[in-house]
Amino acid sequence: MNAQYRALFVAIVFVSSIASPGLAQAPVEKKPFSLTTTGEIDPDLAPVVGQLTTLFYQSYPKLVKRFEHPKKPAPRQINLVFARNIKVPAYYSNSTITVSVEWLQKHPDDLGVLTHELTHAVQAYPKSDPGWLTEGLADYARHLYGPKEQPGWALPTQLLAKQSYKDSYRVTGRFLLWLDDKHPGVVDKLHRRMQDREFAIEDFRTFTGTAIDELWEDSVRELKKKP
């Protein structure tokens, strides 16, 4: 573990005064966005911690503005915990995002993982089923809300017939990007149905006039034509 090279990264609290104009009223919404970072990390990760903090203040207000449920405010204070020996790059639970130290050391450019997890904070689906839609929307949001440059990560430019909208993550994310381009606002409508625990697969047809299987085939065919 090279203890002598490690430093205790003591709770540095960054409090921002980024207010949310448009989202006034309820007391909780007046709280500023803030990020608390804790964990025992190597000093060489300090720049990444700084970049993640900057990204938080850039992307989270946008995610909240677009995806927050009007009656169920998203958390304004998020805890970012740097942990070792976790099995995934990052996960979200109860206002806390836990990120793998080892993952960031190997992939210091993978800042977008934060945007993905922050999307889960705003989604707050009472039931995260279907998982492919939950994860697909988080990657869709990661693509849109940053960071702008994401070395080593991108949504696919094309979708393949052998894939499925249920493939989750980037494949579903690309499908949702195509879908919202064809039917502006549909992603937000599906998302709200998930938040209200009312989502059903037929919603795709209700909101677009076309069943999801056909939408998928359309997306495969249309994206193939593009360079």
Ligand SMILES: [Zn+2]
């Ligand atoms: Zn996720």
